Each structure stands twice: as C-alpha cells, then as structure tokens.
Amino acid sequence: MKRLFPILSILTAGLLAYATYQALAVAPTDAQQGDVYRIIYYHVPSAWTAFLLFFINFIASIQYLANRKESTKRAAKWIVIGVGGLGVLVTFLPQVQQQLVSAGMRPSALATTVLCIPAFYFLVGRLFPGQLLDVLGVTSAEVGVVFCTIVLVTGPIWARPVWGIWWAPGDIRLTSTLVLWLIYVSYLVLRRFSHSSQTQMLAAALAVFGALDVPLVYFSIWFFRTQHPQPVIGGGGSMDPRMLHVLLISWMAFLCFAFLVCWSRFRLELLHREIEEAHAMESLVGAGVAAKASLPLGRSSR
C-alpha cells in the first residue's frame, strides 16, 4: 500500500498535466466566448467531484446514523432497497418518461443512476464498517468543500468577462451552491470545535440535511430560469464532441486527484484518532495510579 500511493501520485500528476494540456491547447476555441470558456475544464469537473464527495458523505452519514441500532440498520436496508426499486419503476411510467425526455434526460440513464444508489450504499457499508463510516464522512466532506470552493471561485472569474458581472444575486444555481458550501463548512466547524460525545451523530444528521441541497443545485438549471448556462450533458445543453472529450478527461484527472487527497485525509484522521485513544488510555492509567495512591493503608483495590 505504501508503494502504491507514490505510483498513483505520479500517474495522477501525469493525467492532470495531460488534461491541462488538452484543455489549453487541444480543445477547440468557443465561437462565442473565445478562450475564456476553457475555465469550464476546471470549473465543471470540480463541481461534479464536489457533488460526488457530498454524495459519499451522505451515504456514510446515513449508514452511521442507521447502524447505531440493529433495528434501524435493518429498516434502513429495506428502505434503500425500496427506494431503488420504486425509483426504477417510476422511470418506466409513460408520463414520467415523457417529462424526462422533454427535460432532456434519458430515462434509462436515470434508472441506472437510481439503481446505483442501493448498490453504492451496501458497498460503502461493507468497505467501511463501524467508526470508519464516520472517518469517511469527515474525509469526503472536507475534500468536497475544497472542490466546492474552487467552483465558487472559478465561477465568478468566468462570469465577469462573459456576463459582465461577478455574481448574479438571487440566481438559484449560484445561491444554492453557496448555501451548499456554507452547510458543509458548518459541518466541518461543528466537527472541529465541538467535543461532545454527540458531535459525530449531530454532524451526520447535519450532513443528511446538507445533502438534500445537492439535487437542488444540480437540477436548478433544468427547472428554473437562471443566468447559469444549461447543463453540458443532457438537460437541453449541447457541446462539441471534442470539447466533451476533453471535459471527461479533465474530470477523470480530478477524480484521481480527489481519490488521492481523500486517501491522505483518511489516513490523517485515523492517525488523529489513534493519538486521541493513546492520550485517553494514558489519562486512564494515570487516574488509576492516582486512585491507588490515594487509598488508605490496609485497603487495596482488587
């Protein structure tokens, strides 16, 4: 494992360099925006990566809350299976299919996505048992906030030359993204500064509510009139195949990078908990010695 990390780091650095070269030199120039549109190759993959990380955080938080009792664990399992099955059935209803097609979405793609949710839920539960779910939660939230910060910084830099303004106040896509960022920042602040025994549970509950903002951010440009352009995949938007190809390479590079950063952050959290445990053991042993020393002569603890 120790050898794998440097190898993957080198491969990821190469992929990132290749993606940047493709974005700056190979992708065709946009007829309307000129070269400034190339911000898309950092802005959009960062947004997709942030959404994915917040989704992982959501799944980890739900499992963490559900696994506290055997009954809730079982109930959550059946709810997830039910939601998956019902979601697939709903996408096959003719009226729903019509609406999806008119909104530019493919019903089969949506059904596959819905099916992936229970599969991902059980995979996470198997790979990260017990407290590791909480470690996964804090890791994905922190790295997700970093990627969301990039979205919020590169967005206005792109908007200024194209829209003539840095920020469109009241725009639902922009505002909901800012709210999403604030929710996860508050999640991290709660984790950092609260030392109550209930902190992990409260943070998991906050993360579940925070994740509800993700679909609002994602689908806002489908269902509301906003300054933000239409989605590049589905939803009525269109993109040159060469541009889309570079965009997908860029996303792949950022996904690999996010994976490595999450891996490091995960190890950091494990190390932090190991030290906390060692400190707790130390103080317990210290308290035991002190208690023994304070006992009167002739009476000893068994």
Add this chain to the structure above:
Amino acid sequence: MNAVKFLVAAYIATWLIHGVYLGSLVRRFGRLRQQLNEVKKK
C-alpha cells in the same frame, strides 16, 4: 486578450486552493507524527 487573464486567474486560483489544502494536510501530518512519537516515548 483581456479575457485570457481571467482564464489564467481561474487556473492559478484552482491550484492555489489545492496547494493551500495539501500544505495544511502535510502540516497536520507532521504535527500528529510528532505527537505520536511523544506518546510512544512515554
């Protein structure tokens, strides 16, 4: 030409944010390793 400045600014901002975060991870790793060594010594 002026628009290219924005493109460069966005790319630099992205790597600056990643750099700051990676730097914070390295610093936290260093601090924790030091604490772990102290705990082991005791």
